[in-house]
Amino acid sequence: MVRAITAEGIDGWAECVAMSEPLYSPEYVAGCKDVIERFLAPTLLASSDVRAEEVAGLLKPFLSHQMAKAALESAILDAQLKYEGISFGSYLGASKTAVDCGVSVGIAPNIDALMEEVSTYVKAGYRRIKLKIEPGWDVVPVKEVRNAWPEMPLQVDANQAYSRDDAAHLALLDPFNLLLIEQPLDEHDVLGHAMLARQVSTPICLDESITSFEAARDAIALEATTIINIKPGRVGGYLESVRIHDLCVENGLAVWCGGMLETGIGRAANVALAALPGFTLPGDTSASDRYFSKDITNPFVMIDGRLTVPTAPGIGVDIDFEFLESITSTKSIIGHES
Numbered sequence: 001m002v003r004a005i006t007a008e009g010i011d012g013w014a015e016c017v018a019m020s021e022p023l024y025s026p027e028y029v030a031g032c033k034d035v036i037e038r039f040l041a042p043t044l045l046a047s048s049d050v051r052a053e054e055v056a057g058l059l060k061p062f063l064s065h066q067m068a069k070a071a072l073e074s075a076i077l078d079a080q081l082k083y084e085g086i087s088f089g090s091y092l093g094a095s096k097t098a099v100d101c102g103v104s105v106g107i108a109p110n111i112d113a114l115m116e117e118v119s120t121y122v123k124a125g126y127r128r129i130k131l132k133i134e135p136g137w138d139v140v141p142v143k144e145v146r147n148a149w150p151e152m153p154l155q156v157d158a159n160q161a162y163s164r165d166d167a168a169h170l171a172l173l174d175p176f177n178l179l180l181i182e183q184p185l186d187e188h189d190v191l192g193h194a195m196l197a198r199q200v201s202t203p204i205c206l207d208e209s210i211t212s213f214e215a216a217r218d219a220i221a222l223e224a225t226t227i228i229n230i231k232p233g234r235v236g237g238y239l240e241s242v243r244i245h246d247l248c249v250e251n252g253l254a255v256w257c258g259g260m261l262e263t264g265i266g267r268a269a270n271v272a273l274a275a276l277p278g279f280t281l282p283g284d285t286s287a288s289d290r291y292f293s294k295d296i297t298n299p300f301v302m303i304d305g306r307l308t309v310p311t312a313p314g315i316g317v318d319i320d321f322e323f324l325e326s327i328t329s330t331k332s333i334i335g336h337e338s
Contacts, residue, residue, distance in 0.1 A: 001265065001324070002036070004075035012079025013319060014269070016071035017233035017260035024260075025067065025208070025234065032068040033332070040065070040072055041334040052077035056236060066211060070237035074269060077238065082314040088268070089309045089316075092242055094275035098306040102128035102282035103290060104157065104259070107137055114141055115148060127305040128153040128179070128282035134161040139172050146176040153282065157182040160208060164192045167199040179281060180205040180227050190215075193224035203227050207258060211235060213243045220251050227281070231258040232273060233266075241273055249278040257283030264288060264297025268315040271300070275309045296324045 004012040016036075018027040039062050044050050047058055055073040062069075081091055103126040108114035118129055129149070131141060133156045146154060155178050162170060162184045170184060180203045185192045187208035197204045205227040210216050212235055219225050228248055232241045248255045257274035260266070267285065274283045285307055288299035297317040300307050310316025 002071045002075040004072070004079050006079050006083060008083060010079045010083050012075040012077065012082065012314065013265050014071045014074030014078060015263060015266045016067055017231075017262060017266060018067045019260075027065065027067045032065070032071070035062070035065050035068050036072065037332055037334060040068055044072060044076075045335045050076060052080050053239065056239065066236035067233040070233045070235075073237040073239065074232070078269075078314040085313050087311050087313055087316050088238075088272035089275050089311065092238060092272055092276060094272055094309055095277040096275040096309065098303075098308050099257075099271055099274040099279070099285055100127040100282035101285050101287065101302050101305055101307055102126060102130055102153075102256075103286050104130045104132065104284050106132050107134060108141070111141060111144055115144060118145055118149070122149060122152065124287075125302060125305040126282075126286070128155065130154075130182075130284070131156050133158050135166070138169075142173055142176050142178070153179055155179040155182065155205075157207070158184040160184070160186050164189070164195060167196050170196065170202075171200045174201045178202045182229060183207040183209065190219050190222055190224045193219070194222045197223060197225070205229055207231070208234070210244070213240060213247060216244045216247055220247070220253065225253070227254045227256070229258040230255050230273070231260060232270065233260055234258075238269060238273055242276070245273075245276055245278045254278070254280050256281035257285055259284035259286070261291060263292065264295040264300060264317050265315060265319065267300055268297065268310050268317045271307050271309050272315070294323065296320055296327075 002014045016032045018029050018032045020029050022028045040059055052073050059069050103121045129152055160183055182205040190209055193204055203226045206219055206225040207229040210228055230241050230244055232238050235241055245255055255278050257270050271285055274285055287302040288295040297319050
């Protein structure tokens with residue numbers, strides 16, 4: 001968690017979405033903490049009166065570290081918008097008051113366990129199911145879920161598990177009317193995704209490959225994708241996310257909002273982003289109880305398969321500071337504490 005305190009004593013909050021190990025991206029929690037403390041935060045503190053819109057430019061000399069940069073920019077933006085009395089959604093350009101919820105289902109131990117888990121989410125009201133797939137766990141589970149719920153919006157996520165040689169096999173998923181196949185190939189193989197897109201009829205969606213506006217622009221030009229999953233932490237923040245959203249809208253691509261196991265702090269900002277007009281597919285914006293028995297904010301509760309977009313200034317949620325304090329193991333103060 002990152003807390004930014006303004007000269008006026010206003011708190012802005014954000015969370016760094018890196019995992020504990022560098023398995024999804026090169027970033028990991030301890031590394032993010034280190035680069036924030038040693039390089040990023042001191043650079044921002046050395047500048048006077050920093051606004052969120054200036055953060056990316058100030059931190060550009062430090063290569064990569066999008067998740068760490070996003071956490072700082074988001075905390076500053078939260079404080080800035082609270083001071084100005086503007087909600088995250090209004091600032092980003094939200095056009096909806098609630099967003100459709102999808103849910104991600106991991107690799108199950110067997111088909112029966114998968115069907116039971118999916119059934120639970122369908123009964124809960126989720127409007128889209130995403131199945132994780134990998135070689136040996138793809139066509140059969142997808143077929144079973146599709147047969148059980150023929151009308152449910154369904155997509156799959158490969159997390160880079162396949163290669164260019166698997167095109168014919170991935171084409172076996174075409175009959176199941178999937179919304180998309182997410183990141184089937186290595187994140188660096190954008191050309192391979194373009195080749196695959198010509199061999200399967202299911203739309204190809206990029207996730208890990210899209211780390212910036214420039215990466216999205218080039219993937220679109222190569223016709224490597226027709227749908228993009230925007231994860232704010234992965235691309236460097238919500239302002240870069242809006243740039244990618246606008247690029248996709250201009251080029252007729254659909255976008256949706258991915259998730260990185262955020263608490264209510266990150267989820268609030270994600271829901272605001274997902275309310276922009278170009279987000280036409282349900283995102284991984286599940287309710288708080290999908291992952292947490294107790295959230296550190298007032299919980300996000302799904303109503304009729306949707307989450308309400310917060311309208312209070314900043315991220316628009318109340319933080320349970322007593323609970324947050326009880327689960328905090330370490331703190332680092334950079335600069336002068338107010």
